Amino acid sequence: MSAWIDIIVESVIKSIVVILFLLAGFGYITLWERQILGRLQTRYGPIRVGPLGLFQPLADGLKLLLKEQISPRNVKLGIYLSAPALSLFVALMAFAIIPVGPPIYLFGKWRDLALANVNIGLLYLLAILSLGVYGIVLGAWSSANRYSLLGGLRSGAQMISYELALGLALLAVVLLAGTLSPMGIVEAQHRPGMTWFVFLQPIGFFLLVVGGFAETNRAPFDLVEAEQELIGGYFTEYGGMRWGLFMMAEYMNMMTVSALVATLFLGGWVGIGTGIIWNVTTAPWRQLIGVAWFLLKMGLFIFFYIWVRATLPRIRYDQLMEFGWKILLPLAVVNLLLTALFVSLS
Amino acid sequence: MIVAVIHINVTLADWGSVLPELIIAGGMLLLMLVDVFVPGKKVNLTTWLTLIILALAFAASWNLWRTGGMASALYGTVTSDRFAMFFDFSILISAALAVLISPGYISTSAFDSGEYYALILGAVLGMMLMAAGLSLMVLFIALELLSLALYILSGFERFRPRSQEAGFKYFLLSSFASAFLLYGFALLYGVTGSTSLIKISTCLAGHAHGCSAAATSSPLLYIGIGLMLVGFAFKVSIVPFHMWTPDVYEGAPTPVTAFMSVATKAALFAAFIRVFSMSLSTVESHWYGALWALAIATMVVGNIAALAQSNMKRLLAYSGIAHAGYILVAMAANNALGQSAVAFYFLAYTFMNIGAFVFVAYLETTGRAGDEIASYRGIFYRNPALALPMAIFMFSLAGFPPTAGFFAKYVAFQAAVQAGHVDLVVVGVITSLVSVVYYLRVVAVMFLQPAEEAAPVEQPVPPEQPPAVEQVPASAEPVTRPQLPWNIDVGIWTAALGSIVLGIIPTGLLTYASESVTAVRALFGLP
């Protein structure tokens, strides 16, 4: 009985931490993004609300909540309202299996620094990520608006197309690690004879990066919400916090993908070097150092996201689809085959 | 991490026992590639390729027949015993005959030949696996494979509304039936704890370790059997699950109809027998009553409904339903003779039924009305090479003595008598007599004097008319005698020859059929 209480209390605490982490992450990534974009365009971003603009996200959130919310005439209200919630829900769920640090001994028990350490973690993640398309397509369809519908369809087609390559890219990692558990994959990268999978799997890394950008509808694959031609695509008819929820979902997905890249390809919470501070098995405070390393890697990748947005132009839709189906998919299969050959012979 | 090595325990002999299936699968891929890489029209190339692939598969099956095959291969999921091979022969022959009459169809109907033949081979692959499956999983996957291919083939002439209707109707209803079958399989698996047909039979016989004795009386078993029965009955068009059959047969392209009317039933009945008569043999009392009622309903409704048909394809559809009823009688006998009767029946049915469809297909592709029976008036004088074999098919389907149809029916009824089911046989004989009326009406129309130009085509023909062969004056000179295309010629005469030869010397094949049944019964521990 007490074991159950322990599990439930631990889960509730972890869940709240995950939700708060993602929320705070969302707020400060938007700020960060605007500041970096500003710098890259030789101007300042938002720096006036609070020191260094740090209160900007709070002001934004308040503004979104206090805006007038209208639901246009022909919308299917139930679906229209639940679509942003669904998007957000899926984005919150996805992070559940990411381990942010090594296990920690607390209150008489070794506890994972992941919300759930399930042995099919990667499969779970793929399943949840592919649910993300529902929020977008349902929102687009229920809006009864041409731009929305077109944006939603494009987004649906794009996300499912890139999911194929993404799935096969992750498969190559699974082959090398021999497990679907993210925890196990991090450990597998530090077994003798192994190294970070970014070096063993450069093609897989590339595929995950491209697929991750497409899955999160980020530049240069953001033409589903192309404001110049589609007025924002699927969220054309959404305003205020309802629109904010879609944005939240997008940024949380960015965080999940970045965390995934850090976990699967960049060695997770394990740092560079072999000194005493980095020794993951015995060093004191190693959990803290692990989390720091993890956040550093994740942050670097989020910076990369923003950098790409400032640099690359948006690609055309036909190019997008053909790139996904005719280049990425065969590439992923070839990568998978080579990896499988290597694994089966070793 | 310590990695245990898992040995894949599949030998070359395992692959050898599915060689016919592998040939078909490879051929299917080859045809798809030919379709996209060879430019231009390539009906001849693809037709020949398909025929060669089918011939190779036939040779491989023959070789397996000769050597006896493997009782269970690939981890006990498939078999290559003679029972499966016997049905493979039916399936391959009917596929080859259907392919033979397809080119004329493709050239008039403007569809893509490569895809078409690849789908035919896909359906053949599913059917062969269906006949060879020893596991519920394999059976279901095979069923889906053949069904999906047939859905598309039924609707292949996508610019003809009738064909669209056929494809769509078949898809909606049949996928529903697949679900029934799958639920039945699931419950059977739940009760017995195994998907292997052999293990299921040992479990129900009470021999298996860890299988509770209550399994045979479990309500889940009853429900499962009921659901499977519905699924199978639908797929082989047994009354009252036959509603789709006439519409689909009428709308689908004729070669496809020919193919599916025989081969699908052959494959499904092979699986039907394996699951019910072999695996569930020990609980015969659970399903015999239902089978009995289905058999009677099918024979009665099929034959009576056929009386009212004026369209040849619809008539053949109802005749197919009626024949499913006769086959059900043989199956209900649930003895070795009955099962070999089913195997023999399908070989006979292949020839006579597809022959009739070859006839229809030729008339359709030449633009001569085609499938309305009234338009066959006087066809004997225009084209005796077409009408004579057709008469043979009709006699054979009706079950007249020197033909294959007679012996098939005879053995089926004999098996039922042997098992003591005289009631079924009485109904069977009476309905067979009824069927003579509509089969011979077709013959009579063909041998009537050609209608005058102005004469109404739909002149009613008295159905009681005796076989009209004798009525034809020998001096009646044909007006024109167009040469048949070689493929129709070959197709129709092969079928006619088959229908006659199986009727004259059936004993050899009957022996083969009973040998095949003995082998498979031994596998399931039946006498």
Added chain:
Amino acid sequence: MLTDYVPILILSLLAGGFAATNVIATLITGPYRPTREKLSPYESGMTEIQPPKQRFPVKFYVIAMLFLLFDIEGVSFYPWAIILKALRFPGFIEMLIFLAFLAVGYIFIWKKGALDW
């Protein structure tokens, strides 16, 4: 073990509650002064002539079907990937056969133009 999934269940409750609260909050907070024009669908300033017909190019259907096919095939790789080390080289060959089927289908749809946008 099933207890591994308890955290996910709890997270789903909390996350669902959070998302729902946000949506409900949008119904309460903020002013609400609708006018006829405000509630019309956004058409870049044009008057809406008719609501969009809910029909769209068949290409999207094709893509969706192909996705289903390839995604299912992709998922069927996962169990194999985990035990490939134990299966050794024969396991690789077996999957190669499976992949050959997939490859022919892929070449077929490519050549038929299903992937051209």
